[in-house]
Amino acid sequence: MSRLFTSYRVLAFVVGVLLAFCSLVALPLKYLATEGGDLQRFGESASIMWVAHGWVFMIYVVITFLLSRRAGWSAPFTVLTLAAGLIPLIIFWVERRVVAKVRAEHPELAG
Known part of the structure; x- marks a missing residue:
């Protein structure tokens, strides 16, 4: 566990x-940098990271759901934790909440 x-x-952390x-x-950079400039080209090239985020996010959803069932989280807390990977920077705050909750309620899970 x-x-x-x-x-x-x-x-x-990776999703965040x-x-x-x-x-x-x-x-x-892709949409606000000068058209045809180096920064815009970098923004276009870096947009492939959305694909990486999508794949890692799917794994995050499965692992988070399994953890929520084992830890006995409420449905609203589970949904908040699952949705955190879709809002920039929120996932870091939610992860700290999850760590505190698991350590308080299930110290054996925190290892």
């Missing part, structure tokens, strides 16, 4: 970093 918790933490990079760096 502690492997599931560790997997959740790693995936939350990918989403932050895509939405706060790649997207603005």
Whole structure:
């Protein structure tokens, strides 16, 4: 069970970093930088990271759902935790809440 918790933490971090990079760096450069400039081309090239975020997010959803069932989370908390990977930077706050909740309620899961 502690492997599931560790997997959740790693995936939350990776999803958060990918989403932050895509939405706060790649997207603005792609659409707001000077047309045809180096920054715009970088933004277009970096947009492939959305695909990486999508794949990692799907794994994050499965692991988070499994953890929520094992830890006995309520439906609203589970939905908030699942949706956190879609809102830039929120996932880092939610991950800290999850860690606190799991450590308080299920210390055996936190390893």
